[in-house]
Amino acid sequence: MKITKKWIQSITFSVLAFGLVACGTADDTTGDTPDENTDQEEQPEETPDDSSEESSDDTEGTDSVTEHDLTFTLDVEDSDGQLHFTMTIENDTDAEKQIDFASGQKFDIKVKDESGTVVYHFAEGMMFTQALVSETIAPGESLVLEETWDAGEDLSGKTFDVEAMLNIYSVDNEQIDKSVFDVKKQITVD
Numbered sequence: 001m002k003i004t005k006k007w008i009q010s011i012t013f014s015v016l017a018f019g020l021v022a023c024g025t026a027d028d029t030t031g032d033t034p035d036e037n038t039d040q041e042e043q044p045e046e047t048p049d050d051s052s053e054e055s056s057d058d059t060e061g062t063d064s065v066t067e068h069d070l071t072f073t074l075d076v077e078d079s080d081g082q083l084h085f086t087m088t089i090e091n092d093t094d095a096e097k098q099i100d101f102a103s104g105q106k107f108d109i110k111v112k113d114e115s116g117t118v119v120y121h122f123a124e125g126m127m128f129t130q131a132l133v134s135e136t137i138a139p140g141e142s143l144v145l146e147e148t149w150d151a152g153e154d155l156s157g158k159t160f161d162v163e164a165m166l167n168i169y170s171v172d173n174e175q176i177d178k179s180v181f182d183v184k185k186q187i188t189v190d
Contacts, residue, residue: 067180068171069093070137074164074183078190081153083120085109087145087164089181091137098136099143102169102178104129107145112161119160120149132169155189162187 064073075086087107091097105128111120137143166181 063183063185065181065183066092068097068174068176070097070099070171070181072166072181072183074162074185076162076185076187078155078187081151081155083111083149083151083155083160083162083187083189085147085149085162085164087147087166088142089137089145089166090142091139094139096136096138098134098172099168100170100173101133101135101167103131103167104133105167106133107147107167108165109147109149110163111149112163114159116161120151122147122149157189159186159188161185 063075064071066072069092071088071090071092073088073090075088077084077086089099105123105126107122109120109122110118113119135143161184163182163184165179165183167178168176168181169178170176
């Protein structure tokens with residue numbers, strides 16, 4: 001009887017050890033390696049040199065990007081200590097486009113103050129479903145994603161760098177580089 005008990009304990013321990021080893025620590029479900037993600041985040045943010053302080057437009061940077069026949073646009077509006085983010089994905093083709101998100105987190109937003117400190121990160125403290133989420137966008141139509149950040153203080157006169165990223169895994173069942181739908185823009189709150 002002692003041999004059987006030890007044998008069962010050995011098998012249980014082996015299965016447990018194998019299960020722990022099999023649980024990897026991959027960065028995400030899109031297949032990016034940690035080096036790819038690190039390189040992307042360490043790149044300096046670019047801002048156009050041709051902007052002037054006297055411009056009537058209080059935003060600068062790339063507020064749209066077009067890839068895979070989809071145009072991703074970021075609009076930011078301020079109101080009473082809040083920033084409202086509108087992210088639009090427009091289908092520029094004559095055919096339906098299917099986009100697959102790697103999880104329930106369809107996008108991420110980071111807001112940095114003038115010193116480069118992250119003052120708002122949409123995903124921080126959030127939990128999302130760990131399942132592929134698909135959306136179909138009809139020809140000439142758009143998918144609109146919105147989020148509002150309540151800063152809890154007056155933002156007047158402050159300048160922020162806003163980065164919005166779509167967490168798209170594939171377009172029309174073709175895996176894509178998740179960093180292509182990344183828009184950065186600088187805003188100054190009036």
